[in-house]
Amino acid sequence: MIKTRFAPSPTGMMHIGGVRTALYAFLVARKNKGEFLLRIEDTDRNRFVPEAAEDIIKNLRWLGLDFDGEPIIQSERKEIYQKYAKELIDKNFAYEQDGAIWFKVPKEGQIKFTDLIGNREISFNLIDQKDFVLLKSDGFPTYHLAHVVDDHEMETDPVIRGDEWLSSIPKHILTFQAFGWEAPQYAHLPLIVGTDRSKLSKRHGAKAVGEFRSDGFLPEAILNYMVLLGWTPPEDKEIISLDEMIEAFDLKNVHLAYLVGRLAKEKIAPVVPLIKDRIKKLSDFIPLTNFLWEKPDYDIEVFKKLNTKNKKEILSKILEQLELMEKPWRTEIFEKTFRKLAEDLGVKAGDIFQLIRVAVSGQTVTPPLFESIQILGEEEAIKRIKEAAKFLQYS
C-alpha cells in the first residue's frame, strides 16, 4: 500500500510553502487509495514553538487535507531512537563522541538513487561525505536518524519532501542499509523561492496560511494555486477541484525548475471560485458593499472625478424623475427613464448613471446600480440623492 506523510517541524506558524508539500503527499496517497499521515518533527528543542503543531493541524483540516490516524510526535519517541542509535554502535556502523552518536561513513563507493520527480538518476561519491550525528547529546535524534527510523516503521513510500534534503540522501540511504532495511522511494520537490529568489521562508514573504484564511481566501483557491506551483494538469486546466487533482496528479509530471513564488493576490485571484464575479476574495465583499448598510461619507474629490457638469442641477432633475416614478421601481423603467433624461439634457447616459451611483453610494465602484438600489429601497435612495445634492451645494 502507498503511504505518504507530511512531516513539518513546529518552529512557527504553517506557511504557504508547507501547503504544497502536504498537498502533493495527500494527493499521492488519495490517488492510490493509500494513507496520508502526519508526523510532527519536534526534535529541535531550541526552535520549538508550542502553538505551532496545533496551527498545522488546524490549517490542514481547514484546507481539507485530512490525515489518517493520530499525528506521530517525535519527541514522544525519544527512547526508540536511542535504542536504534545504540544498535548501530553495536553493529559498528556508529560511534560515540562528546556525548553524541555519530554515523561512520565509508570512504569508498557511491550512492545512487532514482528520484521520482522527473525519474532522474542522482549519484554521490562517498569520498565527499562526512560522518554525521545520529543522536544529539541531549538525547534527541537528528532529522537523519528520525527520518530513517520513523519512515521505516510507518512504512512510508514514497517519501515526498523538499529539495533541500536532496544533498542528505547519502546519509539516509546509508542509514537504511546499516539497519538492513529497504530504503523507500524518494520525491524531492523543487523549492519554492521567494521574490528575491531565495528559499521561501517567513522573512521572504512566505505568508502564514492563517493569514490567507483571515484575509478571506477560500481553501479551494489556495489549494488550486499551490497545486499549480510545480505541476500542470493535463489539458491545461486552471481551475481544478481537489477531486480532479486526485484524479490527475502524478509525481512524474512535477516540474524540475525552480519556482518563483509570487504570492501576490493577483495570482490567486483568477482561481478563486466566487459568488460574485467582481469579488476576488471574501474580504472584498465588505468594502464593495458597505454602502448598502451604512450611510456613505461623501468626498468632494470623488464627485470631481465625474465627467458631468452641473451636477447639482442634474441631480435635482434625477430626483424629479424618481419622485414621479411608480413604485416599486422596475429596472427597465428606471433605465429607460434616465436614458431619456440623458438625451434631453444632452449628456451621456453612462455619466448620468455614474452620477447616481456616486450619489447613492459615495463611491465610483459598486455592484450593478439597479441591483444596489433595489437593496437600498426607494426611500433610502431618494434620501441619499437629496443628501448628495445638499453636500454638493455646501462644498
Add this chain to the structure above:
RNA sequence: GGCGCCAUCGUCUAGUGGUCCAGGACGGAUCGUUCUCAACGAUCAAAUCGCGGGUUCGACUCCCGCUGGCGCUGCCA
C-alpha cells in the same frame, strides 16, 4: 571553496529527436460590448529555447564544457 540540483516569451509553463521558423495562461497594447468596476469577445506585440562545442540526415529535446541561479556543506530541520 567542495558536493548536488536546475536553466523555454516580462511571469508561470507546454514540449522526452522530425508534426515547433516553439503552443497556452497571466501580465501588456489596441478594438468591441457594457450604467461603473469587473467580466466577456476579437486582434496584436512578446522566446536567436542561458552560452559554446559535439552526436545525428535532423536537437528545445541526447552528450561534454562554461556561465548563472538555488540548495546542502550545523549535536537545525
